[in-house]
Amino acid sequence: MLVSAAHYAFAAQPPEETALARPPVAGPVEKKTNDRWLLGPLSVDAPAVAPFPSPAPSPLAAATAEGPEAPMVALTFDDGPWPGQTEHVLAVLAERNVPATFFLLGSQVERAPHLALAIVTAGHAVGNHAYSHRRLDNAPADVVEWEIVHTANRIQEVTAVRPGWFRPPAGEFCVSSYEWAARTGSRPALWTVDPQDWRDSTTAEEIAAIVLGAAHPGAVVVLHDGGGDQRQTIAALPAIIDGLRAAGYQFVTLDQLPGVKGAW
């Protein structure tokens, strides 16, 4: 049950979360079948990185030069922004003039706000991936609310953009999370192509081969720029982009893709 638009109280308003601004519930950070998330919270002392340079004005509309009739594919990146990795993903996307959609973690936006801003400045769409990446389908109601609302507010504070999409951590369906996402103005978006790039054993060649083999018109590809070591994803990205382009696909953000697969 979605909440009516009239209840989107925070749309186009400054964040007001005094009552919501409580610390996240302590507990192990989880990710289904991915033990990278069982290692505990990340160090807050993220390694220093050079500020991501503001990209030159990049009319991403040119990325649709393949023509309006070309089949569309949307690349999505989860679990960032992640210092040391998101910069590389942004650089490859900029080099090849590809728009994408990034599902940001609130905790990571707080750690690397400059990267969250760089994502938006480069013309990419952003979504809400909750705060800590803990599963929400078994979380208390107030935690679900806090994870989603706090993250939406953090993203808006840092980027001046309200996240238009919501993807639950690990894709776990949870009615209350979808309702809170709707209240913050986000629509659910899962994926249709998953090369499982977060697995340590997946090579760049495998990631690219799976994406190119499973691509279809309207595909939503889930990749990761954060959550752990994603060097194989970064290495695979040029082959993914060049291969999909050679197959005739145009790249779009989720905003531009009709009929995005959710879970309602």
Ligand SMILES: [Zn+2]
């Ligand atoms: Zn995730």
